[in-house]
Amino acid sequence: MAYLISEEAQDLLQDVKNFCEKEVKEPCKEFDVSGEWPKEIYEKAFEQGYQALEVPEEYGGPGLSRVDVAALIEQMAIADAGFATTISASGLALKPVLIAGSEAQKERVCELVLEGGLGAFCLTEPGAGSDAGAGKTTAVKDGDSYVLNGRKCFITNGGVAAFYCVTAMTDKTKGVKGMSMFLIEAGTPGLSTGKEENKMGIRTSNTCDVVLEDVRIPASNLIGEEGKGFSIAMKTLDQARTWMGCIAAGIAQRGIDEAISYGKERIQFGNPVIKNQGLQFKVADMQIKTETARQMVAHALTRMDLGLTYTMESAIAKCYASDIAMEVASEAIQIFGGYGYSREYPVEKLLRDAKIFQIFEGTNEIQRIVIANNIIGR
């Protein structure tokens, strides 16, 4: 079972599978240990154009439906979730501009991405996680410019991005209504990156602090209007969440694949362990969960493509897929027995990779608040 995708996406899926099998899956193992950002692997991926999958057709993108793209991203996640996160986080950073940016901004960021640049979405701050409105970064209008100061943390692609979409307070007195969104290109004086996180999982992705010290940008780099930053950020996350669900489902799929191939190989009591109905039921449950998660991802994406509402569906997809990715990864380890706990084997990494998906782009507790608000009403 898989996503129902167009013929051209099926064709591309074969290519992505082939590329990831040879260039991502095995090579990423080494970087999972070292925590180093595998620049060479990413450069090959940029040649393939993976970072530009979400660029709209009118700006030079491939013009695939969201479900088509999901099938490709899942394939990347099966190979390595950190790799897929890097690619997808670039799509995340495109969204504020695509949602609210000017024509010139859209053209510029799409151009950067098509050239092989990544984006970084900068919302979280040390004191503003789930409470994103508590951000302390400021943007002060000064003639034709804004001057930004503050510190963002846990920023995916922070150290490797070509452009940043940054939230900052333009009017502290108004709370979330005083937040605005800005586009900052890499190399702008005053923008630097701080500590790189030594993470539990998705270790092939780059996560670090982004520091803004008197960063002066043209006023035309304001995305949308002043005071709309929080709303743009929430709309961005509404869409982006489903993609995290997509990667989480990919982690779960890898768990199933590994568990089945090991279960057929491992002989105990004279038979492959997968012959035990106890393990067959485990695999069936893993499949039930993964396929359900995948189809929830597809449903949320189809709603986006059709222009329908998707806030709740996106939250369900992200929340459910990441919860079951943890369960499926854990069961995959169980099927491997003692070997599953060893770093020599591929499944312990899945559990480490899966955990973050319950946390970032809105914790699963926040997702449940979103879902509850959607059905109970305020």
Added chain:
Amino acid sequence: MELLVCIKQVPDDSVEISLDPVSKTPALQGVTPVVNAFDTYALEMAARLKEAHGGEITVVSIGGEDVKNSLKNCLAVGADNAYLVKEEAAFSHDPAGIAKTLKKAIGEIEKDRGKPFDLIFCGKESTDYASSQVGLFLGEESSLPVAANVISVEPVEGGIKLKQETEEGYRVMEAALPCVVTIQKPNYDPRYPTIKSKMAARKKEITELSPIENLESQFKVLQILEPPKRAAGVKIKGDNIQEAVTEAMSVMTKARIF
């Protein structure tokens, strides 16, 4: 330079294939069709030649509608034009028949494009039936020089310089153009199709050509056999090294290894 690469679609060679117990023919259901690996090396070599010295690359294949997908994959990794000789029964032809069909196709393509080919590439063999003969027959049919097992080509004054892999090492030679080369794996890998090149390739037209009617084979396949299953080994259990070695030597002597 005008370059032609002859392409064969084969079952994915990374999958182990067994015989269908009833029909006694290879069971290919569910095996992904791919471009023959040696043809992908040939195409990559042609693409590098084109990038360095200019020209155009045409690919041609023989087969049914599904082969168009393989040709589109070629268009995504360097080929400019693609032609398909529409022949559902391509698999029933012997290598000489395939070469005759290719010769006819080449004449038609040259007429269609208004210019002759300078260099014709074939893989040195296919990964399915591995006859290694099509390129050689094609040279013979077309009265062109042929060089087999080539790992590099480079244009020189009045022709091309070729590096051929032999059992002992390499042979470097020059040939006048036009000529046919069959390609051995060079020391690089074929490029991956990019998302963009694949999307563009899917939109390109593939020109269909007609096969030779009532093409006769010079030989026919009587039976296809699976390679024998590896027999169980002999376990030698001597009490000491001397005994074990003596027994091992006697087993090998009986098997006429020496």
